[in-house]
Amino acid sequence: MSFxxxxxxxxxxxxxRALIESARIPPAMIFYGAPGTGKFLTAVEFAKAINCSHTEHREKRTAPQLPDEEDLFAAAAPAPEPEPEQEPLKVHTDPSDSCGACLSCLQAASGxxxxxxIVDTAFQAALLGxxxxxxxxxxxxxxxxxxxQQKPMMSAWKIFIVRDAEALVPQAQNALLKTLEEPPPGTLVILTVSKKTSLLSTILSRSCVVDFGRLPAEALQTLLEAQGTEPTQAAALAALGAGSLEKAAEAGTFLKRVSALRPGDQARIFKFTAGLPRDSHKAxxxxxTLLDLLLLKTRKAWSAAPAPSKNKFTSLLRRTLALKRMAERNVSYQLLLETALLESDRAGIRIEDLVKPD
Ligand SMILES: [Zn+2]
Incomplete structure (x- = not known):
């Protein structure tokens, strides 16, 4: 594993990589981007590369030292005979990536x-019992x-990766702030976060924010295939994934639920919405995500429709957008989804169409 x-x-x-090469690693960083865009994996690889004990890395990262007096005199002396050139050893020479073979890299890879x-809710449960x-x-x-406050045990840096930092309650953020305000030397805190608004402005202002964009569909497809998804399905899910591995996985569960429905079954929309997660945030x-898919399909239908038929798709778009705004409030998500799916069905956009790639 490496970058x-x-x-x-x-x-x-x-x-x-440029930060590692220049040895200017800030003490607090925020890896920000949509869920499923690789923030956490990148944080782990970054930590691994920083702490890799390969000598090439160390030499490159040590601050340049001023020559002492003796060296200044030595500089005036004739240059020594160059040593005969040796066959370069085939070793890891990339100073901005991990070698993957040293003790530090192996320990990092095995967690x-x-x-x-890695600080997350599972770690917390073990820590607090x-x-x-x-x-x-x-x-x-x-x-x-x-x-x-403690010295690193074996590496140059002590690194904390707070995964999904939106889960930090305000008091916890204030407690963390003290470390960010006066970071002990050699300490790096990385927060991975998909909602910046959940962090206090004082945390944001003290951290270097690194943005993670949406993943290109080809990258998503490769990742899905690497996870064992069959290539045709991986292509379909990558198209539905909106640049996020997590969304692509969600689309996979829709796909399964939709393919379990009987075509023509009048009750299939109700059967589908009954399968929404019980956790209200997840629901x-x-x-x-489903409303976004509906909007996508409706826009496609609108542009393909001849002028006289465009009106029904225009009003469907308006209604679906209004339902999406309602989804931000505390409403019955099941009822809201039923309404959206029934209205789309009447306009000829069926639930089965949502998971079909274009
Ligand atoms: Zn290494």
Whole structure:
């Protein structure tokens, strides 16, 4: 594993590699982008590359030293005979990426690096001896601050990756802020986040924000195939995934649920919506994804329709957009989705069409 395993984020990776090469790594970073765009994997690879103990990396990253007096005199002396050229050893020489073979890289890859900690709700549950919660709590951030004060055990950097940092409650963010304000030397905190608005402005202003764009469909398809999805289905899901591996996976579950419906069954829309997740946040996300798919298909139908038939698609677009705005409020997501699917069905856009690639 190295940066080469991250697909579709070339510009971002280039920026991160430049930071490593210039040895100007900020103490606090925010990896920001839609879910399923590779923020967390990149954070792990970045941490691995920073702490890789390959000598080439170390030499490159040490700050240039001023020559001492003796060296200044030595500089005036005739240059020594150049050493005979040796066949270069075939070793890892990329100073901005991990070697993948040193002890540090191997420990990071197995999740057992003593100086790289992944902080998420599962880690918190183990740390506090509690059931997994959807929030990251103040006690967890206090522990992080305490660890940050300790010296790294084996590497140059002590790195904390706070995964899905939108889960940090405000008090926990305030506790973290103290570490970001006065970071102990050699400490790096990376927050991965898909909603910047969930972070306090004081956290945002102290962090270097790195943006992750949507993944190109080809990258999504390759990733899906690498996960074992059959190529034709991977292509279909990549087209529906809107640049996010997570959305593509969601589309996969729609695909399964839709293919289980009997065509022509009058009740198939109700059967489909009854399968929405019970968790209201998940249900809302799923309904919003489906409404986006409906809008996409309606726009396509509108542009393909002859002028006299465009009106019905124009009004369907308006109604679906209004339903999407309602999905931001506390409503019955199942009822909302039923309304949208029934109205589309009447205009000739069937639920089965939503998961068909164009
Ligand atoms: Zn290494």
């Amino acid at each position: 080469s395993t991250i697909l579709g984020q070339d510009k971002t990776i280039k920026r991160l 057992a690096h003593p100086d790289i900690r 509690e059931a997994e919660s959807s929030n990251l709590k103040i006690d967890t951030m206090r522990e992080l601050s305490r660890w940050a 809302r996300d799923e309904v919003k």
